[in-house]
Amino acid sequence: MATTTRTTSGRTDMTDQATRLTRMLARFTDHISKHLPWDVEQRLTELAAAETDQRARMIYDTMRRNQELAAELDRPSCQDTGLVQIMARVGDGFPLRDRLPQIFRQAVGTATRTAPLRHNTVETFDEVNTGTNTGTDSPWVYWAPLPGSADLEVDIYLAGGGCSLPGQGRTLMPGEGYEGVVDFVLDVMVSYGVNACPPLLVGVGIGSSIDAASYLSKRALMRPVRSHNPNERAARLEDELETAINALHLGPQGMGGENSVMGVHIENSARHPSVLSVAVNTGCWSHRRGTVRVHPDLSYELLTHEGVEL
Ligand code: SF4
Structure with a gap:
């Protein structure tokens, strides 16, 4: 009982x-x-302050006002x-x-x-x-x-939907190496980055198969903005990719400006010696x-x- x-x-x-x-x-x-997470809010504020272009500054102001109204009116x-x-x-x-x-x-x-x-x-x-x-x-x-x-x-x-659009992956041919990773990421950014409401958070996954790379690229988007991969070489590549993608000057909403991204995050797993798979996922400014x-x-x-x- x-x-x-x-x-x-x-x-x-x-x-x-x-x-x-x-x-x-x-x-x-x-x-x-x-409500955006605090790290995204902070990064948007930094990027807005770095803008010299008047239109870009106005768009960042509109984003900030959009967030204020969402909180005030309790709406998405x-x-x-x-x-x-x-x-x-x-x-x-x-x-x-x-x-x-x-x-x-x-x-x-x-x-x-x-x-x-x-x-x-x-x-x-x-x-x-x-x-x-x-x-x-x-x-x-x-x-x-x-x-x-x-x-x-x-x-x-x-x-x-927009920020999921640039999601792509590829298993590189042996010999393409890390240069192939850089080419792939930049190709995706040039072709599709503008569709995803920049400034973007770019997640790059590198692994031994396309499914692993794809998962890792999404996991990369969960990290605090501009946190670094613990591997020094990977961290350096994050910085180099950020500089290269910023040089596209996509600006806020793809309308042109100083920068293109909030940051680039790489997540990686060990891999088969002859296989290097790479995938990209992006988060939009409203991450x-x-x-x-x-x-x-x-x-x-x-x-x-x-x-x-x-
Ligand atoms: S801000 Fe993000 S979720 Fe909203 S339309 Fe743009 S890409 Fe889509």
Whole structure:
């Protein structure tokens, strides 16, 4: 009898906890759609201050005003609220880990109603809009373990259509080497960068297969703006690519200006000696991503935003 009572009570408790976590993640997704992370805000301010071109300065002013109004009016800061993508790092001891797929789906569905987020999820082949921003494998979730931890860390990213357009990847022919990586990244920027509402955050993934490179290029977009790869050579290449892409002078919204990018981030894995795959993903000036660390008792730390209670 006592055992039954404990089980029922435990289930109820877990259900309450799942409901609480769903609400927290929905609230955070809603908030991200209206407020840029502090590092993006700061970088936009720096880039605006570096502009000498009058039109570019005016566009940066408009971006700043856009963000102020989004906060004031409690509305998403861009009409394209993107498709939600999630990077989840889950500790062994996190109590709700088995329920996370369901919790993520429900959180996105709730944020779609409350924010509201634009209905952006269309079932491929059926071409039917689900109306909830959830669907087959959507939200897309990248899972990773958090060894020796009982926490959950979640990056929530609103991947806009425009900023997803430059996404490209290629496996280079042996011998093309790192020069081939530079050529590829610059080709993508010259051809498609202007479509993605600059200044861009450029994520470059380098790995041993196209799928690894592609994943790494998206992971690169989750790093704080202008953080560096721990490998010195990779960090140098980040700086060199940033200088080279800035020399295109795309300017804010691609209308011309001093700079083109907020930064370039490279993520890499070890590779087969004869294979070097490279992929590019971009974030736009309205780079809406947020990271939260949730402890087992559902207390939390926001790593990208402040001034919001989940
Ligand atoms: S690229 Fe970004 S800022 Fe431009 S329309 Fe898409 S989501 Fe909005």
